Amino acid sequence: MTTQPVLGLLYMLNTLRAQGFDLAPVLASYGLSEAQLAPGARIDRTLELRLLCDLAGRLPRADLGLTLGQGFGFTGYGPFSFLLLTCANAYEALQCGLRYQQLTFLFSPLSFVPGDRESALCLTPLELPEPGRRFLVDVEMAGTYKLLLDLQNNLGLSLRAVRVEVPYPAPADSRPYESYYGCPVRFGSEQTRFWIANEHLQLKLPTADPTAHAYYRGQCDERLAQQLQEQRGGDVVTQVRQHLALYSQGYPDAAQVAAALGLAERTLRHQLSAAGSSYRQLLDETRFSRARQLLLGGAQSVEQVALALGYAEAAAFIHAFQRWAGCTPAAWRREQAAPE
Incomplete structure (x- = not known):
């Protein structure tokens, strides 16, 4: 597991609290409370990034x-x-x-x-x-x-x-x-x-x-050696999944995800391989899940769904979806909409 000192987060939370920001609801949504965040502890990098992205959307000033x-x-x-x-x-x-x-x-x-x-x-x-x-x-x-x-x-x-x-x-x-x-x-x-x-x-x-x-x-x-030991024992598959879950439109490549986790791209790929997975497999899994959500929503065309998932053209998305689901996106949408 790749971690960060929680102290940096605490400094930010202290400043927000001093400005009257109610932190409890945000922290609770991640199963956290200020009392749990001891200054000497460390926090999972992907968890902190998700929390910071959430906070960014709630702040009154950009x-x-x-x-x-x-x-x-x-x-x-x-x-x-x-x-x-x-x-x-x-x-x-x-x-x-x-x-x-x-x-x-x-x-x-x-x-x-x-x-x-x-x-x-x-x-x-x-x-x-x-x-x-x-x-x-x-x-x-x-x-x-x-x-x-x-x-x-x-x-x-x-x-x-x-x-x-x-x-x-x-x-x-x-x-x-x-x-x-x-x-x-x-x-x-x-x-x-x-x-x-x-x-x-x-x-x-x-x-x-x-x-x-x-x-x-x-x-x-x-301290660096301790961090390296932590990284070797972490659940990198879960961390990659959690990081990809931050995105609703377009997705980062393997090098960008590795940087977010504090790893070299080669290290990330090696750890995923050792865990029986790959970045391509996890990206496909995330895209497939997101594609189903967008298709079920019914408001977007197949072309718009393809663009939201980061495909340059609809044909590439359709081909990928057929590989995932065994049918085209349009056919899958019709099947879900059909009465039982």
Whole structure:
């Protein structure tokens, strides 16, 4: 089972509660309560993603994710935060952040793009149904930048971005984004980018401590090893099914699902094979279930159902449905509508 620290979720829930949001009904629908969510626990990644997508659809403002991401506490990262503080310079801290990103609250993978004068810290967003995708982008962008600002405030250094790129179309009001990031914000990129001046990345950290750094690196390595052991023993088939259930129109490919589960695509395929399944089989199962729901609804044509399921043309859907049900979608719909 692939898990996340539940603390990241708790930070978001605390901010929502402070704003008067009633959390009990949302949590109850997933068999959870705030009392059950102990700060030191971990939560299944697919469960948290489903919960976050659900929350996104209930929030009164589309940009509220920007506020929630700012609620992440620096010391909540545990040994990871102290590993960053004991690095020799800001660049080394950034590289440690990349190496140990699985110890953060992120779902989306981090990467680094070096440049001549400026370099970019990048977040590649998960492919989720809207409004979940934008919500998670906002939360993770704000949370990542909050970590940079916390480092800056603890060290007395300047790590502010010179510009920020956001991977969705510009909202009606972009002022909250420009106010928080304190620099020009460009919307419509393919991924998140925080552009930072290279001269800032070369700044030496006043808290640099090679001995303590080695100690915290050892602790971080132990945590990564524990996570890897958890992933080997998890029910990956159920996790893939639960993730695909998030989608009502179009479906992600295997690489995108693997990213959501915190796995490499090759690892995901290997684990599914070991469990006697495959991504294609689970996707077909999900599509077949969804196709039956849409066909029974009766409001959509076969062509519209095909489009909703992510097929480029109706013929491919009809062929797949015949393989699943032994008849065409139209014939199956007539059979279900016929009186007994």
